[in-house]
Amino acid sequence: MLSKVHHVGIVVQNADEALKFYRDALGLTVTADREIGDQGVRGVLLAIGNSEIELLQPTRDDTGVAKFLASRGEGMHHICFESDDVAKELNAAAAKGVELIDKAPRAGLAGMIGFCHPKSNHGVLVEFATPFEGHH
């Protein structure tokens, strides 16, 4: 069962520039900041209430995030819902006919994650996440 919005993902050209607003001006705390090599992104999570804001900066040109940036520019990219069991969410979605990008959970910045294909949700990219133990 989806319990909350874990984070909203924002694609940015340069995460350091975006942090000037989201961290410095808003006063939000960075909870994670690392490059995810296989996805070709630098991801930065900032805590806000019970949720987070994720800044995504492409580090290669051949990734979905880079293509999003090239075609649409900076802006909101995806919404992530927290669940205590990502595999269960993916299986339940598939049983309803939802097309999945990830048929099984994989490790991501937010924990174990999985994405639904945006065309199943009218163009909105939806992620499920189960945070690692002890994380937000």
Place this chain on the structure above:
Amino acid sequence: MGAGATHIDHVVISSNDSAATAQRFSENLGIEIKRTMSRPGTRAHLEFAKLDEVVLEFAGPGEVQPYDEVAAKLWGFVLAVRDLPAAIAAVRAAGYEAEEPHKAVQPGAMFATVKTGTHGVPFAFIQYNALSNEEEQS
């Protein structure tokens, strides 16, 4: 210190058919739609769900126009703050533009949009319980 935001108040998902997109989210994700409204004077049809502290607002036209397919996208989001004038002052002091606070649609609340620095995201602050009953009526 910053803007003193407490949480994401709502995330706006715009659609050419907001009722259809809300229904799709409900069917696919099990998200319960709690409320629908047509905002007076704006020709908008809105549907709302809430997970924990965050409202999902599905926003679209009041009169759906013919379309080939339903097209939705994540549009922007609003952060709740305890002190809207202080939040506006904080972002302005950091060099960003923000409009003057004004009454929100939500009763008793004040709202202000941040115009620059958000990296392509329509973004605003909202403060609940910002107005007295007298101010709300004026």
